[in-house]
Amino acid sequence: MLKKMRNTSLQVKITFIFVTMTLFILTILGVTFYSNTIDTLKESKEKEMTTIAIETANKIERFLFERSADIKVLSESKILTMTEVQDRTRHNFLMNVMGAYQTYDSIFVVDLEGNVILSTGKVPEIKKMREIFAGTKAYISDIFEQSNGENLIFFSRPLINEAGIHVGGVVEVMNFNSIKEIVENVSIGETGYAQLKITEFITDMGQNEGMIEIIDDGIHYISVKAPVQVFQPHKAQGHVQVFQAEEEAYRVIDDFIKYLLLVLFVIFILFTFLSIVISRLITEPIRNLMDKMNQLMKDNKRYNMKNQAKDEIENLTFSFDILFEQLNFMMQMVLEKTGQAAYMDEINEHIKEIFESIPNGILTIDAKGDITSINQSAAQILKLSDENQKHLSIYDTKVQRLRDFLKALENSLFNDIKYRGEICYISDKQEGLIPIIFNTLRQTDQNGALIGMTVIMNDLEEKKRFQERIFKAKRLSELGELSAGVAHEIRNPLASIKGYAQLVRMELNENDQSYKDLSIVLNEVERLDRIIERFMAFARPSQLVKTWFSMGDLIDETIKLIGNEFVKNQVSVRFIRCKNDRMMIDYEQMKQVLINILINGIQASSRGDEILVKTSCFEEKHLFLIEIIDQGDGIKEEMMDKIFTPFYTTREKGSGLGLSISTRIVENHKGILEIDNSLDKGTRVLIKLPMKGGLK
Incomplete structure (x- = not known):
């Protein structure tokens, strides 16, 4: 076989190799895909049936829980406890409750001795439970089987009158057959059904046995169980079990096997055809190249054209020797050009980083009106998600809240209208109308033809x-x-x-x-x-002496330093600390800032309040944030413009310099100190510090 293959042409060899590799790969992929898919389909069926069983069990549990809620509402009704209400009115009230829910066999009221004094419906025998019904605790019974085969559950709660005196109890009698409809409505395909089974002994119903196989009347079924937890800690326990015929459940697997074999056969035929085409495409240029090389080498006396090999590749290799030196020279030129291209790629990467890090929002638009690039700041200003940024143009009608803004860009691009400091409003569900300010710059070529436009924007409120x-x-x-x-x-x-x-x-x-x-x-x-x-x-604040220090450790030390103030004012403090909090700071000056703000928070708090200190690290923005939130009365709106003014204070012993000095220290760290007074209760102080290169 190998000898015959050696004597064949290169095209036949390539075709044989491709077909063999295709058959081998398809076999491995088919076996792997078959095994994984069969397991997945079985797991999917098990999950489907388990979900149905759990949902049915949950419906039963919710049904029984609602009955517990019914008895609670009924026990709190003043109609059953007020002495001035007539028995006829109470009886009509109970009849209306039974009619409204249509779930109970009877509802009755007992006195302190357990005697029935008011009832609707048929009251079962309750001698053994009189003391329980007349007691002071709520009670849910086990399932009681009656002589007529019916199963009953009793729900009882004590009755307390307006004076707070225990006067008896109210009992609801629910026929357990009421929940059969929940189970009977379960449908799984044509052969699937569900059952509710009750046992009179305690079992561990929390463990799911998974999917099991059951034979019933010669039919193979698959089944899963789900516990009904409502009966604990009583003796009676229950579970929902769903069934489906194995033939119907796994019918999709048979269809999958047929489909898989058909797909593999079609792929094999297709790849066999492609192998023939590819082998021909590969060998034909080689033969043409050999002919051209033979023409080129006719006048070269260094090579003997009569000594030709039978294999096309060997023959081609022999022909290429004559061009070796020329190829070496060309490779040197290619390497030089490749190095220049790599350098240009590096420059483009730097430009892209600068574009993304600029705090102003920037859009670029081509001559067709398509938005070709949006930096991170622009996406934040326009409230654009990653999905909205794809295929966005100035004609886009899907993003209605940007309609006016996109219309202005269209006018600027095609009507040569230059906007300088133009204000436009975009709508947001949470913030309402947001004003933005933008400039436009059209680009044209040497002939005046439109190339595109650049838009630079800012959040107007942020700029203010x-x-x-x-x-x-x-x-x-x-x-x-x-x-x-x-x-x-x-x-x-x-x-x-x-x-x-x-x-x-x-x-x-x-x-x-x-x-x-x-x-x-x-x-x-x-x-x-x-x-x-x-x-x-x-x-004249002192010169900063910066060292590497953990902001979390500094905050911990500051809290301990003024711990007596927290204890004296009966105010608690909670600190939520982030990771990677080491920064270049002036330790003593930043400690003074934290002391000033925490003391202000303590003085604004009442006894029992809590002050929250939280740090966050936003590495993509090179920003470190400290939040200090108290639960005081907040700052009046008319005082917001004055609180940073030196010597302005609302306290008798205050100097009015704490916030002013703190602001100077934070600004010397190239940061920002802000007061947020928009909380429902209290004040939030924000300290924004740059991690490197200043704030973004």
Whole structure:
């Protein structure tokens, strides 16, 4: 066989190899796919039947639970306990309840001795359960089988009158046959059905046995069980068992086998045909190339054209030797060009990273109106999901909330309307109308033909907040410079006052009234000096000394440091810590920020309140977030613009510099300190710190 194959042409060899490989691969794939699919189909059938059994069991459990709820509502009715209500009214009330639910054989009321004093329907024998029904606890009975073959369940609850006195009990008698309809409505194919089985002994019904095979009247069935848990801890236990004929259940497997064999046969025929075509396509260019090489080598005396091999590949290899040096030279040129292409790919990757990291939203649109690229910021501003970004154009009518914005882009692109600082509104289900501000820039070629357009946008509210932060930072900086000079001028006369007061007090007796007055003066001077010290910290904050430190460890230490304040004010604190929280920070200054904010939160809280401290790390935005949320009364709207103003405070002993100093420290870390007063209760302080390269 091998000798015959060696003497055949290259086309036959390739065809034989392709057909053999195809047959081998199809055999492996067929066996694997068959095995996995059969197991999957059986598992799917088991899951289907288990789901039906569990759903049926759940319906039964819900049905019985609703009966427990019925007796609770009935026991709380004032009609059964108020003395001024006539027995006829109570009887009509019970009759209406039975008529409304159509589930109970009877409903009756017993006194404290267990005697039936009011009833509707047929009351069964209850001698053994009188004490239970007249007791002070709710009760659900086991299943009681009657002489007529009916199974009953009793639901009882005590009756308490308006004075809180136990006056008896109310009992509902449910015929267990009422739930048969739930089981009888279960349908699985043509042969499937369900059964509810009750046992009079305790079994572990929580374990699912999986799918089992059962033979009934010569028919093979598959079956699964699901426990009915409502009877625990009583003796009677139940389970729902569903059945389906194995022939019907696994009919899809027989169809699958036929389909699989047909598909494999068609694929084999198709690949055999493709093998013939491919082998011909491979060998024909080789033969043509050999003819051209023979023409090229006719005048080359280095090679003997008469010594030709029988195999086409060997012959072709022999012919290529003459071009070896030329190919080496060409390969060098290709490598140089490939290196340049790789360098350009690297540049494109850097440009793509810059495009995604720019805080402004950027859209690019081609000459047809299709949106070709959307950076992350633009997607966030326009509230676009990943799915919405695909195949988006300015003609898109599916995204109705962007209709006005896309219409403006269409006018700008095709009517050469330039927008500079144009404001447009987009709608959002949660935030309502959101204003955005955008600019457009059309691109044309040298001949003036339209190439596309670039759109740069910003969230208008975010831009306003950014401008407000810049204005506030500038105002605080100017105020700080002015404050430094004023504090210095105040400090000098204070030092003189303190010195002279101390000298005069030294000459006086401690019991002298003047000595006491001077002591008050010195205390006030000390207080002013402390205020000036904090004032100077606000005006000229010390230089940052940054080190690598864990923000979580810093927060833990700060909470322990002011632990007495939490205990004294009876306020609890909860800290939710994220991972990867090591940052370059000034440890002492950031600790001062946390102390200021936590003390404010404690002072705003009432006894029993909780302060939540939470850290989050957003690596894609290079942002570290600290949230401090209290449960106080919040900040009044008219005070929101003043809380960062130095010396503004609503507390008698406050200096009004805590938030101002904290803001300066956070801004020196190139971060942002914000107050969110939109909570239903309390205030949230946000500290946003850049992890690297500043905030995005």
